[in-house]
Amino acid sequence: MAGTENHDTILKLDDVTKVYSGIVAVKHASLELKRGAVNVLVGENGAGKSTLMRMIAGVEKPSLGRILLEGKEVEFNSPADAQKHGIGMVFQELNLFGNLSVAENIFATREITRGLRGIDHKAQVEKANRFLDKLDAGISAETMVEDLPIGQQQLVEIAKAISLDTRILILDEPTSALSAAEVDILFKVIGELKAQGVAIVYISHRLEELMRIGDYITVLRDGQITGQAMVKDINTRWIVRSMIGSDAKDFAKSLDHTLGAEAFRAEDICLPRKTGGFAVDHLSISVKAGEVLGIYGLMGAGRSEFFECVIGQHAHSTGRIFVEGEEIAAKDTSTRIRKGLALIPEDRQREGLVQVLSIAANLTLASLEKFVKFGFHISGERERSAIKDAISNLSIKAPNPDFDVTSMSGGNQQKVVIGKALMTNPKVLLMDEPSRGIDVGAKADVFRTMRRLAGEGLAILFSTSDLEEVMALSDRIAVMSNGKVTTILDRADATEELIVKAASVGHKSAEHKTTGELA
Structure with missing residues (x-):
């Protein structure tokens, strides 16, 4: 699908910087969006992708630098202001009203009216259905949004953006909740929009998808642009190298203690979503006493949800949990703690500490x-x-x-x-992003503590979206994507490229690896 022709520039970010409370989220970034092309944006979590797009969409203002639209400097004071200039964005976190119909969501804040007689619901439904038919969505515009599965809700968001007659359409992880068939439909629509001259900005972690859909690619790392190219001129290895840097270190270390017997086993853990599908999808895994198992995954991979299932926070989850060979049938958190499980949550402020104590x-x-x-x-x-x-x-x-x-x-x-x-x-310690939001010195202390505890025989599972961290600390690395474990690697065999590729695997390619290969 990638094109070979030259495309002119519709929007340019000129030396843009964005600072939040002293933290530089984007640093001196210059980016040109090409008309009638798919402009791919890729980078690890926290690289600055969404911040860059939020500036284009009018959600944020640059601290420094300029935005040029059709060669003229512009300033967007709000998303509505950006929309007036033909810029639409489909956010990763869906922005829909569940208690309204699909048509009402598509035309929210710009309702079709009949003068003093109020909203023309019939006209809204007819127009909305035309947009939905364009997407082959299989959805009636009169359906309540809360009754739709998450994949179809995503299509409603895309229909809403298309209805704005956008010249620039930003899609932030648009396929994260879509089935393979829905992805094919989306790509078909993107092809039609390209033919109409729309500039598409496409953010995704799925590398194969980017290679299939993209025309131009920009890679971000730590808020800076580290690579720009035409997609036809590069491969996935180039993307990975640009994402993680040529200075990525080999953190592999030999084991300094003997691992014991199996301390923890999870079998076929499932956590259904209210909107359909699974947040944790038939996940099986085991850890030995004294072993540190790193669970790597990107946003939405299901890492935190898996830990919550293990500790007993989701009574409707299914599957079996074993500690030192004994099945823990009770699903309440207090019993699971007494049986030897402990969780250090990702959000220490709200879930790990009582602030007033x-x-x-x-x-x-x-x-x-x-x-x-x-x-x-x-x-x-x-x-x-x-x-x-x-x-x-x-x-x-x-x-x-x-x-x-x-x-x-x-x-x-x-x-x-x-x-x-x-x-x-505890006999088994679950650590969800243990180094998030702490300084380098404190991280080193936490990492030393983890190694010491493992040396004393504690089984540790820790989740992270930091490549260097998972390479530095793990005896084995389990990579998650879309609620599934896509691969498990011994530390000696793990490379940054293998991990990044496994984390970007979609549903289809992940399915055959979720159980039998985990021992």
Whole structure:
């Protein structure tokens, strides 16, 4: 589908920088969008792709630099302002009203009216159905959006964008919830829009998809553009190299301790979505005592949801969980903690800590029953001793454990969350993005702690979207995409290219690898 002809530039970002609270999200980026072509944008999570597009769509304003449309400098003060200039965006997070019909969603804020008689619902349904027919969506415009599966909701978003008569259409991960048949339909529509001269901006992690649909490609890394080319001139290896950099290190290290027997096994774990399909899709995996299993995946891969199933946060999930060979049938979180599972959640502020409590109270919150004597009284002496040991073992900078936990740095707060989990004496520790939002020094402390705990025989599963991190810490690496494990690699065999490719695999190619190859 990639074209070979030259296309003229419809929009140009000229040396654009975007800063949020001192953090540089995009740095001196220059990008030209070509008319009648698919302009692919790719990069790891946090590379700056969505920030760049939000500036074009009027959601954000550049801190520095210019936006030129048809050669003239423009300033978009809102998404509505960008829409007036013919720019539409389909966000990765769907922006629909579930309690309204498809037609009402497509024409929200720009309803077709009949003068004083109000909204012309019949005309809206007829026009909406024409847009939906164009997409071969198989949806009636009178259907309530909340009754549609997520893939069809995505098609409604695309129909809404097309209805705006856009000159530039930005699609952020448009196929993340689509079936193979729906992807084919979308690509057909994209081909028609190209023929009409529309500039398509296409953001995706699926490399094969980018090679199939793209004309021009721009690669972002750490907020900077690291590669630009015509798709016909490059291959997936070029994309990976541009994404991760030529200075990517080989983190493989020999094991410094002997692994024990199987400590944890998950069999056929499924978590259905309300809108259809699975957030966790028939996932099976096992981990030995003393082993660190890194679970790598991009946004929406299902990593956090898998951990939530294991710890008992989703009563409607299915599958079997084993700790040291014993099946844990009970689905409540407290029982699973007592049986040896512990979770360090991704969002420590909302899920890992109680903000109004002290450092000490947060540390012992999940293990108070250990300090109870005579059935109801908590032994203050034993509790204080355990708190002191935790602070020492984890090098938590807490001059006074009675201070509020919010008085600490992010890194020390993360150590408190780890300490709280370890106080339950777990056999299996689940760590969801353990280094998110903490500085380099605190990361090093957390990583040292993980290695020490593994050396003491603890089985650790940790999730991350950071390539260097998963290479540095893992004995084995499981790669997730679309709720499935697409491959498991021994650390000695793992390369950045293999991991990135496995993380971009779609539903079809992932299906045959989800169970039998995981032992």
